Structures are given as C-alpha cells and as structure tokens.
Amino acid sequence: MPQHDIRAATQVREAGLAKISMLTWRAGAAAVAVAGLLTAALGHHSAARAAPAGHRNEHGAIVIPAQPPGQTASTGQVTSGAS
Amino acid sequence: MTTSAITRDTFEVFGTTAVLLVTRPGAIGQARAIADGLLAQVDLACSRFRADSELSRLNAADGKPTPVSALFADLLAVALRAARLTGGDVDPTCGRALTGLGYDRDFADMRAAGGAPPRLTGAVGPVPGWARVRLDRGGRRVRLEHGAQLDLGATAKAWAADKCAEQIADRMDCGVLVSLGGDVAVAGQPPPDDWAIRVTDDHAAPDWAAGQTVTISSGGLATSSTTVRTWTLGGRQVHHIIDPSTGEPARSCWRTVSVAAGTCTDANTASTAAIVRGAAALDWLHSTGLPARLVRHDGTVETTAGWPYGDPGDAA
Numbered sequence: 229m230p231q232h233d234i235r236a237a238t239q240v241r242e243a244g245l246a247k248i249s250m251l252t253w254r255a256g257a258a259a260v261a262v263a264g265l266l267t268a269a270l271g272h273h274s275a276a277r278a279a280p281a282g283h284r285n286e287h288g289a290i291v292i293p294a295q296p297p298g299q300t301a302s303t304g305q306v307t308s309g310a311s
Numbered sequence: 312m313t314t315s316a317i318t319r320d321t322f323e324v325f326g327t328t329a330v331l332l333v334t335r336p337g338a339i340g341q342a343r344a345i346a347d348g349l350l351a352q353v354d355l356a357c358s359r360f361r362a363d364s365e366l367s368r369l370n371a372a373d374g375k376p377t378p379v380s381a382l383f384a385d386l387l388a389v390a391l392r393a394a395r396l397t398g399g400d401v402d403p404t405c406g407r408a409l410t411g412l413g414y415d416r417d418f419a420d421m422r423a424a425g426g427a428p429p430r431l432t433g434a435v436g437p438v439p440g441w442a443r444v445r446l447d448r449g450g451r452r453v454r455l456e457h458g459a460q461l462d463l464g465a466t467a468k469a470w471a472a473d474k475c476a477e478q479i480a481d482r483m484d485c486g487v488l489v490s491l492g493g494d495v496a497v498a499g500q501p502p503p504d505d506w507a508i509r510v511t512d513d514h515a516a517p518d519w520a521a522g523q524t525v526t527i528s529s530g531g532l533a534t535s536s537t538t539v540r541t542w543t544l545g546g547r548q549v550h551h552i553i554d555p556s557t558g559e560p561a562r563s564c565w566r567t568v569s570v571a572a573g574t575c576t577d578a579n580t581a582s583t584a585a586i587v588r589g590a591a592a593l594d595w596l597h598s599t600g601l602p603a604r605l606v607r608h609d610g611t612v613e614t615t616a617g618w619p620y621g622d623p624g625d626a627a
Contacts, residue, residue, distance in 0.1 A: 304509025
C-alpha cells in the first residue's frame, strides 16, 4: 500500500477513535448528571456522587474534568507515574 | 503559540522530581520562584521527616490541642475531604502504620546504600481513622484522638501542584503545567495541542517505557502505583499505599491507576482510592464519571469514562 494511503488510514482511524472516546465520555457525563439530578430530587446523599462536568466543587464531590483526556500520537511533555 | 515556545525547568523537591512548563517565553524564572516559595511552605507545614514541621509537632502532641497555621489547616482540610469522599479509603491517619512498616525517613534515605534496612516497629492493624482528627479550621487548632498520627502524603503533593499551577497562571498570565513526582496540574491557557502527558508506572521512567500518552487542557492527572516506593520488610516487598482497614500495604488487583479530574488533588485522591478498593474501583470510577486507566499486574488495561483507547504500542 502506498505510504500516503497508510497515513490517511491512520488519520481516519485516530479520528474515529477520538470521536468514539468523546461520545463515550459525553454519554457518561450525561448519565452522571441525570443520576445527580435524580439523587437530589429524591433527597438522597452519596459521598461519591460526581459534580457536573467542569463544575468546581470544593467540598461536595470529586470533580470530574471539563473534558476527558485526548488521544495523541506525540511524545509526552511530562510523565505521570508514581513517585 | 507553538510547542517550541514552551519553556521548561526541572528540579528536586519533596524527595522527588518536579517539572515546570510555561507557555510564555521568559516567564520560567519567575514561575520557578513562585513554585519554590509555595513548596517550601508546604514542606515546612507537613513533612513527616522534618522535626520542625507542624505535622511532626502535632504528631508528638500526644492528643493535646495544637495551634496550626492557616496553610496547615488547609492541607489537613483537603486530606479530611479526601477521606470523606472515598469513604475512608484515603485516610490521613496512616502515619503510625507507615512508620511501623519502616517508612520512617525520607525515601531517598531508605534507598541509600548502606542504610539500615527497615524493621517492623509497630503493631499492624486498622488505622485510627480520619474521624479521630478534630480540626477547628476557624480557630486553627487540631487535636488527634486515640493515638492517631498523620501522614498527608496522599493529598499534600497533589494539592501543592494545583496551587503552584493556579498561582503561576494568575500572576504570570500564561499557561502552566506543574508536575510534582508525576502529580500533574495545569492552569491558564493551554498550548494549541494541549498538554501531552505520558502515563506509566513510574514518573521517572524513560520515554520508551510501556504506557500511554494523552492530552489534557485543564485540571489534573495523577497516577498511583504499587510498583514504586517499595522496600523489603522481613523478606517481603511492601509499598507505601496503606489500606486503612488493615494498616498494611494495599493488596490490590491493580498495579497502577491513572485518573484525570478537575484538579490534581481529586485525581490523586481517586487514583489512590482505586488502588485500595481493588476490583470495586472500576464501578466506582464509572459511577463518578472519572476518566481513568487501570493496569493489572499482568499488564492488561481497563479504562473508564472516556479515557482514550490506547494503541497496541502503548501496551502496559
């Protein structure tokens, strides 16, 4: 297969994966938001309940990121690992 | 702005490696000065290995109410919040358990050749629990009940990364990434392609080490692992992530967990809790909507909540 075809196929694949990843995250965020609304409406409390996406809540819940991590083929600028 | 405009500084702090990246040319010197000032304050407040730290004085107070600084009160409040949000899986009263397991000095000293090997010096058992910590935040006083001893290692470093990034972005009006031993916080306007972060077991691993590279534009990303900061005790390998219910190193099905969250503090809280929770962490991370990458001891990977799929070359 010519080199440019391989590159194009790779780009299409990466774009597809990124779209799937974003859709999965959006569905998850929507589910969390709905669950939060239902919990609030029913007057229940859960320590682990997530805040809406990007909402900064100092006390009530672990805050989910404004958007999920993205896919990249580049090298990392830093490394996140245990120390 | 191009990636090449990003400037970098690397230095040692808290017994580990810190990396500072800023998007504004010429800003790195002042950014480093801001970080140095804040990190020195945090170290003096809550180092477990400095006799002159507030934490050491509090641990030695034998249950008496002890005045603390506003900074220490903030750090302790963050630790107690982490404990509450994780149902006690990330508990700041692990100090005695860690000391009992021989982790009673800076880890660099423990690794030093010729040093005395760690010994089991205390009884193993559940930690006293975060409810034994009485924080009067307004009055700036703390009392530790029932022999509780604090270790703020699970939250203080990540909180410091958040604060450094926030202060540098505000004062320098630029994009910034702060990594303290792999606890990564970003703030300000990110570079055009966002910040690229390699996730792997060890923050000091070379570029080619197994893992995955992802991008973030805000918040934080942290990784917890049972493969780093380990030592041998009585012929068995132990690590520093304590299961509060046993007072022993967590026996987790995960060797490494990376989490992205709204802050580095929350990311580290969740990654540490996931190690302690083991298999149950998957459902918990899904339900909280936290993007995460969990690696089993055999290298197989699970992801949650929109964490991007890795390439085959990223196999753990």
